[in-house]
Amino acid sequence: MTDLYAALAAASSLIFSFDRDLVEIVLLSLRVSLTAVAAAAIIGLPLGGALALFPFRGRKAVMVAISALMGLPPVVVGLVVYLMLSRAGPFGALGLLFTPTAMIIAQCLLVIPIIAALTRQTVEDLWEELGEQLRSLGAGPWRALWTLLWEGRFSLFTAVLAGFGRASAEVGAVMIVGGNIDHVTRVMTTAIALETSKGDLALALGLGIILIILSTGINGGAFLLKEAAQKSQMS
Amino acid sequence: MRGVRVHRMALVFLFGLAATFVGGNPGAAEDRFIIVASTTSTDNSGLFGHILPVFESETGIEVRVVAVGTGQAVRLAERGDADVLLVHHKPSEEKFVADGYGVRRFDVMYNDFVVVGPRSDPAAVRGMDDVAAAMAKPAAAEAVFASRGDNSGTHKKELGLWKAAGVDVAAAGGNWYRETGSGMGATLNTAGGLGAYTLADRATWISFRNKGDLEILVEGDARLFNQYGVVLVSRERHPHVKAEDGQRFIDWLVSPVGQRSIARFEIGGQQLFHPNAKKEGS
Numbered sequence: 001m002t003d004l005y006a007a008l009a010a011a012s013s014l015i016f017s018f019d020r021d022l023v024e025i026v027l028l029s030l031r032v033s034l035t036a037v038a039a040a041a042i043i044g045l046p047l048g049g050a051l052a053l054f055p056f057r058g059r060k061a062v063m064v065a066i067s068a069l070m071g072l073p074p075v076v077v078g079l080v081v082y083l084m085l086s087r088a089g090p091f092g093a094l095g096l097l098f099t100p101t102a103m104i105i106a107q108c109l110l111v112i113p114i115i116a117a118l119t120r121q122t123v124e125d126l127w128e129e130l131g132e133q134l135r136s137l138g139a140g141p142w143r144a145l146w147t148l149l150w151e152g153r154f155s156l157f158t159a160v161l162a163g164f165g166r167a168s169a170e171v172g173a174v175m176i177v178g179g180n181i182d183h184v185t186r187v188m189t190t191a192i193a194l195e196t197s198k199g200d201l202a203l204a205l206g207l208g209i210i211l212i213i214l215s216t217g218i219n220g221g222a223f224l225l226k227e228a229a230q231k232s233q234m235s
Numbered sequence: 236m237r238g239v240r241v242h243r244m245a246l247v248f249l250f251g252l253a254a255t256f257v258g259g260n261p262g263a264a265e266d267r268f269i270i271v272a273s274t275t276s277t278d279n280s281g282l283f284g285h286i287l288p289v290f291e292s293e294t295g296i297e298v299r300v301v302a303v304g305t306g307q308a309v310r311l312a313e314r315g316d317a318d319v320l321l322v323h324h325k326p327s328e329e330k331f332v333a334d335g336y337g338v339r340r341f342d343v344m345y346n347d348f349v350v351v352g353p354r355s356d357p358a359a360v361r362g363m364d365d366v367a368a369a370m371a372k373p374a375a376a377e378a379v380f381a382s383r384g385d386n387s388g389t390h391k392k393e394l395g396l397w398k399a400a401g402v403d404v405a406a407a408g409g410n411w412y413r414e415t416g417s418g419m420g421a422t423l424n425t426a427g428g429l430g431a432y433t434l435a436d437r438a439t440w441i442s443f444r445n446k447g448d449l450e451i452l453v454e455g456d457a458r459l460f461n462q463y464g465v466v467l468v469s470r471e472r473h474p475h476v477k478a479e480d481g482q483r484f485i486d487w488l489v490s491p492v493g494q495r496s497i498a499r500f501e502i503g504g505q506q507l508f509h510p511n512a513k514k515e516g517s
Contacts, residue, residue, distance in 0.1 A: 086314045086315070086316050087314055087315030087316050087473060087475060088314040088315055088316075089314075092315070093475075095475070097316055098270060098299065098301060098316070179270075179299075179301035180301075180302070181299045181300060181301060182284075182300070184299055194279070196420070196421070196424070197275070197279065197417075197418050197419075197420030197421045197424070198279050198420050198442065198443065198444060199420055199423060199424060199443040199444035199445030199446070200444040200445070201444075201445055
């Protein structure tokens with residue numbers, strides 16, 4: 001129990017002293033994860049919708065692959081992105097390794113399958129429901145895609161939140177491609193891993209508590225906003 | 236009407252949140268930096284936090300440290316993902332230079348390894364002078380030994396000591412010999428939890444905050460010497476290497492100012508690293 005009290009004390013002293021290093025780490029964590037999720041949404045939403053609406057050869061295989069990739073192990077994604085961005089790798093000349101951009105790329109790859117798979121399901125269900133109507137209105141497939149994405153926006157929002165949860169919680173990928181460099185690529189999860197390895201369990205758990213407050217705050221706030229929007233939509 | 240407003244609020248919330256962070260670009264202001272691949276013992280102990288501000292204010296060169304095990308640090312540098320390599324396994328460093336990846340190796344500083352274990356000391360090794368004989372005792376008694384198992388400098392040192400002790404640890408894997416496959420701190424956490432013996436570098440040990448029941452049982456054998464060396468990654472092998480700034484960092488480390496700065500780093504009155512740079516590199 002003493003560890004837990006010490007952790008709570010560490011967390012509150014970090015928060016209330018407005019620790020500058022902590023603020024920097026929190027802002028970088030949010031910047032990396034939110035950018036990654038925004039990029040993943042821009043790619044994953046249309047991709048999932050297109051998979052639901054457009055028949056093509058091998059569509060089933062792509063659908064299975066994307067669903068399967070929802071469980072991608074972050075550490076493997078990190079390793080692959082590392083090999084791509086390493087100076088000895090194909091994109092080495094860009095010099096992106098050990099930068100926040102590399103971390104965004106890795107998290108984006110982790111989140112795309114989640115958003116795409118959930119979007120496909122949502123759009124497919126909506127198509128069953130509204131397809132007839134859309135066809136009778138003479139909507140082409142592209143028009144139908146955007147309409148259904150819009151109609152499904154509340155469920156899709158939840159899909160994006162699921163993606164954010166995945167991105168903000170993972171440590172394996174950002175550790176490898178970011179290098180956990182102080183003031184440059186250190187984020188909440190890698191800082192927690194670092195303090196654990198230094199044996200400062202109270203500080204590690206304190207940081208963990210702050211991460212939980214942040215992620216529940218963002219997810220909860222987003223959920224409430226969605227509810228409010230949905231309710232006002234109905235009335 | 237209200238619906239539209241709430242809706243817009245949600246959109247603003249989302250994109251505002253995203254845009255705030257897409258825009259910022261930390262690190263852009265300081266484009267002049269080098270990447271140093273180093274070990275967890277130097278970074279986690281706080282050494283870099285102590286000496287780097289001195290170097291950075293003197294030269295304006297930011298030093299970005301990627302702290303991993305020695306084996307991984309060497310591989311990073313071989314692939315050209317670092318400008319400078321600062322690790323603690325002389326044979327690997329010399330091979331790195333001989334293979335053409337590094338320019339020249341310089342001694343920087345030293346400390347030593349210690350054998351730590353549970354206070355109850357089930358294999359009775361406390362105070363032994365001969366580290367190889369001391370390590371053979373837990374092996375014979377099948378008392379648990381936690382190994383780094385990660386190809387780090389400490390792991391390589393440990394394997395050398397097992398050889399000197401005539402113990403075949405490969406056969407004991409999973410039995411009394413447990414490879415954690417992780418960093419020094421994580422391995423100390425594991426050793427504490429298992430009541431196991433382990434080999435640690437003194438810097439990590441002193442700065443480690445979760446010692447619990449563990450304490451130093453064997454120290455002082457000459458074979459426990461732990462030398463750190465620094466090498467500039469070869470520009471001939473990797474043309475993008477920031478050779479000038481990297482060399483400046485190395486020159487500073489081995490200079491009287493850098494060496495004094497290393498000597499001044501203490502935790503609880505204990506000096507963690509002892510500078511021993513020679514004029515000439517090897």
